[in-house]
Amino acid sequence: MSGRHxxxxxxxxPVIPGFHPDPSICRVGDDYYLVCSSFEYFxxxxxxxxxxxxxxxxxxxxxxxxxxxxxPREMPSSGGIYAPTLRHHDGxxxxxxxxxxxxxxxxxxxxxxxxxxSEPLPLPGVPGIDPDLAWxxxxxxxxxxxxxxxxxxxxxxxxxxxxxxxxxxGAPGAQAPEAPHLYRIxxxxxxxxxxxxxxxxxxxxxxxxxxxTGPFEPCPANPILTHRSTHHPxxxxxxxxxxxxxxxxxCLVLLAVRPGGGTPGWHVLGRETFLAPVSWVDxxxxxxxxxxxxxxxxxxxxxxxxxxxxDDFDQAELHPQWISVRERRPELCGTKExxxxxxxxxxxxxxxxxxxxxxxxxxxxxxxxxxxxxxASAGRGGLAVRLDEQHHYEIExxxxxxKVLARIGPLRTEVASRPLPAGPVVxxxxxxxxxxxxxxxxxxxxxxxxxxxxxTFTVLGTLEGRYLSTEVAGGFTGRVIGMYAATGxxxxxxxxxxxx
Ligand code: 6LW
Numbered sequence: 001m002s003g004r005h006x007x008x009x010x011x012x013x014p015v016i017p018g019f020h021p022d023p024s025i026c027r028v029g030d031d032y033y034l035v036c037s038s039f040e041y042f043x044x045x046x047x048x049x050x051x052x053x054x055x056x057x058x059x060x061x062x063x064x065x066x067x068x069x070x071x072p073r074e075m076p077s078s079g080g081i082y083a084p085t086l087r088h089h090d091g092x093x094x095x096x097x098x099x100x101x102x103x104x105x106x107x108x109x110x111x112x113x114x115x116x117x118s119e120p121l122p123l124p125g126v127p128g129i130d131p132d133l134a135w136x137x138x139x140x141x142x143x144x145x146x147x148x149x150x151x152x153x154x155x156x157x158x159x160x161x162x163x164x165x166x167x168x169x170g171a172p173g174a175q176a177p178e179a180p181h182l183y184r185i186x187x188x189x190x191x192x193x194x195x196x197x198x199x200x201x202x203x204x205x206x207x208x209x210x211x212x213t214g215p216f217e218p219c220p221a222n223p224i225l226t227h228r229s230t231h232h233p234x235x236x237x238x239x240x241x242x243x244x245x246x247x248x249x250x251c252l253v254l255l256a257v258r259p260g261g262g263t264p265g266w267h268v269l270g271r272e273t274f275l276a277p278v279s280w281v282d283x284x285x286x287x288x289x290x291x292x293x294x295x296x297x298x299x300x301x302x303x304x305x306x307x308x309x310x311d312d313f314d315q316a317e318l319h320p321q322w323i324s325v326r327e328r329r330p331e332l333c334g335t336k337e338x339x340x341x342x343x344x345x346x347x348x349x350x351x352x353x354x355x356x357x358x359x360x361x362x363x364x365x366x367x368x369x370x371x372x373x374x375x376a377s378a379g380r381g382g383l384a385v386r387l388d389e390q391h392h393y394e395i396e397x398x399x400x401x402x403k404v405l406a407r408i409g410p411l412r413t414e415v416a417s418r419p420l421p422a423g424p425v426v427x428x429x430x431x432x433x434x435x436x437x438x439x440x441x442x443x444x445x446x447x448x449x450x451x452x453x454x455x456t457f458t459v460l461g462t463l464e465g466r467y468l469s470t471e472v473a474g475g476f477t478g479r480v481i482g483m484y485a486a487t488g489x490x491x492x493x494x495x496x497x498x499x500x
Contacts, residue, residue: 010293011054011301013234014256018364019270019478020046021198022083022130022179023253025243026093032243033088033113034253035062035095036273039080039477040354040388041323044069045097047113050304053243053251053275054297057304058320059114062095068108068120071326073354075101077388078475080326083130083179083239086113094155096123096131096143105131105145107155125160126153134182136212146178148193150213168207168216170195171223179239182212188283191216194238198271198476201228202238204254206285225254225276225287234274234290235259236267242278242285246299250278252287257470260366261434261442266469268443269363270478310496313342323480324359325386332357342492344381344485351384351392351484352407360386360482365499366444368431370481371451372495375424379488383427385446386480391473393463395427395448396486402427404448404461408472415448415461424493426451429481430500434464442466 016023022037030051038044043061050056063069063081071080079101087094095108095117105127106120123131123143130146133155143153143160148169152161170177170193179194188208196203203226207216227237240254256274259265277288277297289295307321313335324333329347337343342359349356363385372383376397384394393406397420404415428449434442444465449458466472468479483492 009296011296013274013290013292013294014272015054015253015275016048016056016273017269018272018362019480020273020362021255021271021476022239023255023273024084024086024181024241025253026086026088027243028088030246033086033093034273035084035086037082037084037476038063038323039082040071040075040077040326041080041480042069042071042325042327043320043323044081045084045095046320047115049113051246051302052297052299053245054301055304058307060320062108062110062113062115062117064115066327068117069099070102071099072102073326075326075354077354078477085132085181087133089133089135094133096133098129098131100129107158121158123153123158123160126151127164130178130180132181134184134212136184142182142212144180144182144191146176146180148177148180148191150182165213167191167214168193168218170205175201181241183242184212185242186283190242192240192242194240195223196226196228196238198236198238198255200235202226202236203228204238204240204252204287208283219284221284221286224285225252225290227256227290233258233292235265236271237274237290245297247297249298250280250285252276252278252285256290258366260444261466262439264471266443266466266471268465268469268479269366270470271476309498310494312340312494313492314340318342318359321361322359322482323361324357326355328359333359338491340493341375342483342495344483344490344492346379346381346485346487346489350486351386351394352389354389356389356484358384358386358482358484360384360480361497363431363479363481366431367433367500368497369500370429370495370497371426372428372483373424373426373493374483375491375493377422379485379490381483381485381487381490383429383448384482384484385429385468386482387468387473387477388475391468393446393448393468394484395429395450395460397425397427402450402460404463406463406467408467415463418460428457430457430459431465432500443469
């Protein structure tokens with residue numbers, strides 16, 4: 001993931017770049033675990049491990065069996081898995097989450113956060129979204145949800161033991177009090193929330209009480225974190241979770257975005273996971289500098305194995321970074337059919353459909369270079385950048401043609417087309433920052449093309465990136481780059497993604 005800066009004086013933020021929103025973190029001994037929302041993608045809820053809060057590696061996806069995660073076709077994009085909370089209690093990991101548009105609030109447990117995770121335990125009495133779990137000294141389990149309200153829960157049965165009661169809902173009149181997390185720290189119970197909405201007004205606020213149920217006293221310095229109304233390159237700061245660092249100091253993980261281009265600024269990688277230092281003054285957390293290059297922490301860093309840039313599809317199971325839309329049926333998408341290749345069988349669907357046969361990885365860098373060796377001689381498909389079914393660009397091959405296609409809202413267009421000689425072809429995409437021209441430009445340019453036998457890259461079409469941004473498409477996700485089959489069978493020998 002993110003690494004130590006060569007000078008060792010700073011480290012890069014976001015610590016988990018790309019579409020990784022709503023981070024929730026827990027510490028067990030020297031180990032940290034972090035989960036994120038995954039919306040309409042399967043497998044769901046990426047699980048990360050770190051020993052230093054800076055270097056993270058993905059150790060799995062909590063919801064990796066169809067029985068754990070149902071994402072029905074009718075459920076729109078940006079429905080599905082919202083805002084998990086991960087906690088460790090009584091020797092077990094607890095993951096509470098909302099499946100919006102399907103099963104509502106559900107609870108999973110595991111002894112190893114890398115999996116396997118349990119089947120979902122339904123929580124029919126838990127309303128709304130953003131559920132949190134906290135246990136008090138006598139073992140009572142408190143579940144707090146967006147709004148903000150709280151109830152007693154039996155996490156073993158899923159039964160709710162009290163009616164939801166309003167606790168503290170942030171600044172009077174502030175939009176969307178959400179993302180609550182309740183903690184016992186020192187002599188107080190702290191209720192951390194987000195408010196202002198997940199867009200530019202996003203912020204983090206906190207209150208405290210001597211009891212987990214309140215009454216809560218708001219921090220006089222609220223919001224304790226927001227970048228609204230600033231020129232800061234990190235915006236939409238909110239949805240945070242507190243954790244104690246290896247040296248006993250504290251940190252916040254949070255979501256934020258990196259908008260680019262002219263006005264209003266477009267963010268294309270989704271909401272990413274950032275880290276910020278926290279100090280305590282008079283029993284209140286004070287959030288330190290949140291920057292793209294932050295001072296290296298005081299504790300030792302433990303670099304992790306980066307995800308290989310190239311995947312040769314020579315393993316029976318796909319790396320956990322690969323995600324598909326709503327489901328991944330092994331008979332339609334996998335590496336077992338042709339050894340060393342990823343095989344995709346179209347199921348009568350295309351990228352315009354909610355159940356396209358697609359598998360991709362999150363775009364994690366503002367500029368990057370992607371290549372994939374594709375054999376589409378028995379079908380039609382290729383390499384796509386997907387925001388949702390109405391916002392995607394792709395380079396598509398069939399037995400004799402290669403085309404660059406774009407869908408933006410209700411509009412579809414063919415941008416370029418050229419004949420293709422027989423045999424597999426290297427399809428490619430270069431994403432570069434758009435040159436600053438005027439207030440309407442940017443943030444990036446996506447050039448699709450093919451690699452010629454001599455290795456040169458021929459661009460067939462260049463498209464503006466803003467149409468694949470959250471500000472244009474709406475929703476909660478970010479770009480995912482991957483391969484798909486629109487008709488017949490498409491084989492992919494390798495996929496190579498690297499930061500540029
Ligand atoms: C999530 C809410 C939020 O449920 O966005 O930014 C929603 N915060 O807490 C979807 O991620």
